[in-house]
Amino acid sequence: MKILYPLIASLAILGAAFAAAPKPNVVYFLIDDLGYADCGFSGGTDIRTPNIDKLAKAGAVLKSFYVQPLCSPTRAALLSGRYPTRTGVYNVVTPGAPWGLPLDERTLPQALAEAGYTTAITGKWHLGEFRAEYRPTRRGFQHQYGHMMGNLDYNTHLRDGKLDWYRDDKPLQEEGYTTRLIAKEASRLIRAQPTGKPLFLYVPFNGIHSPYQVPEADAKPYDHLPKLRRTVAGMLAVVDEAIGQIAAALDEKGLRDNTLIIFSSDNGGARAGTGTMNTPLRAGKGGVYEGGVRVAAFATWPGKIPAGATIDEPMHIVDWYPTLLKLAGAPTAQPLPLDGLDVWPVLTQRAKSPHDAILLHGTNVNVKALRMGEWKLILPPSGKMELYNLAQDISEKRDLAAAEPAHVARLRARLDDMTRGAKPLGGPLPGAATKEK
Numbered sequence: 001m002k003i004l005y006p007l008i009a010s011l012a013i014l015g016a017a018f019a020a021a022p023k024p025n026v027v028y029f030l031i032d033d034l035g036y037a038d039c040g041f042s043g044g045t046d047i048r049t050p051n052i053d054k055l056a057k058a059g060a061v062l063k064s065f066y067v068q069p070l071c072s073p074t075r076a077a078l079l080s081g082r083y084p085t086r087t088g089v090y091n092v093v094t095p096g097a098p099w100g101l102p103l104d105e106r107t108l109p110q111a112l113a114e115a116g117y118t119t120a121i122t123g124k125w126h127l128g129e130f131r132a133e134y135r136p137t138r139r140g141f142q143h144q145y146g147h148m149m150g151n152l153d154y155n156t157h158l159r160d161g162k163l164d165w166y167r168d169d170k171p172l173q174e175e176g177y178t179t180r181l182i183a184k185e186a187s188r189l190i191r192a193q194p195t196g197k198p199l200f201l202y203v204p205f206n207g208i209h210s211p212y213q214v215p216e217a218d219a220k221p222y223d224h225l226p227k228l229r230r231t232v233a234g235m236l237a238v239v240d241e242a243i244g245q246i247a248a249a250l251d252e253k254g255l256r257d258n259t260l261i262i263f264s265s266d267n268g269g270a271r272a273g274t275g276t277m278n279t280p281l282r283a284g285k286g287g288v289y290e291g292g293v294r295v296a297a298f299a300t301w302p303g304k305i306p307a308g309a310t311i312d313e314p315m316h317i318v319d320w321y322p323t324l325l326k327l328a329g330a331p332t333a334q335p336l337p338l339d340g341l342d343v344w345p346v347l348t349q350r351a352k353s354p355h356d357a358i359l360l361h362g363t364n365v366n367v368k369a370l371r372m373g374e375w376k377l378i379l380p381p382s383g384k385m386e387l388y389n390l391a392q393d394i395s396e397k398r399d400l401a402a403a404e405p406a407h408v409a410r411l412r413a414r415l416d417d418m419t420r421g422a423k424p425l426g427g428p429l430p431g432a433a434t435k436e437k
Contacts, residue, residue: 023115023198023328024301025259027250028320029243030078030202032071032124032150032209033285034296035269035276038236042296044277046225047233051244055261059300060309060347066316066371067267069285069292070363071150072126074266074317075204079127079139080105081321081340084361085419088426091363093128095149095159099426100128101139106335108321109140112200115330118193122146122186123204135169144168145185147178147206154178154206154213177215179207179235183242187249198328199255203246208235210270228275257302260327262320264297282396288362288369288378289396305347313353314371319343357411359418364425370415377411385412 037043041056068074068084076082076089080101084090093100101107109119120143121136128134129148136144147157147164154177157165165172174181186203193199212231219234243263250256268291269276272284281291299305318340325332326342339359345351360369360376369378374391387401387408401408 025199025255027201027261029263030204031265032206033270034265035278036281036296037277037279047236049240051240055300056298058307059298059305060311062297063312064314065297066293067295069267071266075127076101077318079107081318081338083339083359085422088423090425096130098130100134107140111325111330115328117198117200119200120189121202122182124206137169179238179242183245186246190249190253207239208232232275260301262299265295268292280395288360293360313346314358315343316358357414370411372411
């Protein structure tokens with residue numbers, strides 16, 4: 001008993017210290033339509049992204065990070081921790097459409113707010129706005145700034161002739177290039193954050209999504225590039241500048257050492273090969289080949305995530321939900337089952353992916369794919385299954401379905417199991433066009 005008492009006391013002290021540890025701030029940079037190889041840290045050579053690359057170098061580059069192939073589905077997956085088969089968000093929520101992220105979802109900002117976080121979104125929502133209860137301030141965000149839809153004019157903030165710019169879900173008339181306005185607001189929120197209170201700041205830029213618009217001075221350094229690539233380069237350079245400003249605000253506030261910064265695209269690059277670069281991946285935005293669902297990503301937290309790391313273990317954007325809730329000490333009781341799994345050991349301890357399989361769903365219920373270890377099975381609209389070994393063929397050039405029937409059968413059985421009882425589309429009818437309007 002003499003030995004036991006000191007041990008109990010030591011454990012109690014350690015437990016108290018752990019409980020007293022400050023909760024981490026979280027800043028999530030979601031870039032719109034970024035190519036897999038557009039930034040320097042992911043192999044890009046023709047666009048300068050020094051601020052992004054510096055953050056990536058300070059943490060872990062995620063080489064096999066998966067999302068959904070379009071804007072709204074990825075946002076739904078991040079904020080719910082659930083695949084489209086559960087939320088019905090397979091496709092884009094268009095302006096005024098009578099649907100959005102289902103109201104019975106416990107969103108990530110709602111859960112973090114319960115844990116004492118300030119929650120804010122500066123940028124693109126795209127998960128429903130036809131009724132007030134679908135808008136950000138009713139879905140867990142205490143502060144909202146930016147736009148509800150995609151494809152708005154970067155300078156006038158109009159979408160199809162209608163203003164799409166808001167503060168706290170109320171229309172806002174304001175001048176300025178959207179990327180820079182988003183950075184300014186995010187930096188303001190960081191500087192205004194009360195000392196000791198944790199912050200969840202979600203920064204979903206509309207850059208580098210169409211329309212392809214950029215101030216001439218920002219495109220000028222890229223005069224040597226083809227016209228579309230020149231414009232995209234200038235747009236990404238402004239995003240890089242914006243991320244640098246937000247990182248500087250964290251430094252000025254003294255928050256960087258206790259802030260987890262996450263960076264990813266929302267889907268594969270649009271106009272791959274001319275506008276964006278997805279090298280070495282096949283295809284781009286809108287499809288379930290790697291170029292549509294595997295994106296440039298990294299995570300950085302000084303002293304927690306090893307600097308200069310490269311992680312090739314498969315992860316999906318749904319994984320951030322349970323991972324962040326655990327880090328934040330948020331209440332874990334969930335009204336609905338999660339698909340995401342805790343990837344913190346993967347990021348910090350070189351653990352294997354917690355997934356035995358990752359669902360890569362397309363833009364309607366009939367298009368889907370499955371990543372299982374090094375193998376990937378695709379069920380395209382034609383219904384003719386395709387099989388690829390990603391360890392040997394990351395570019396998905398050699399369809400092995402005919403040569404590997406056992407692997408096809410094994411992955412097809414797992415895919416059927418994961419999509420059984422899938423929720424129907426919340427908006428567009430099956431077979432509807434996947435082009436974002």
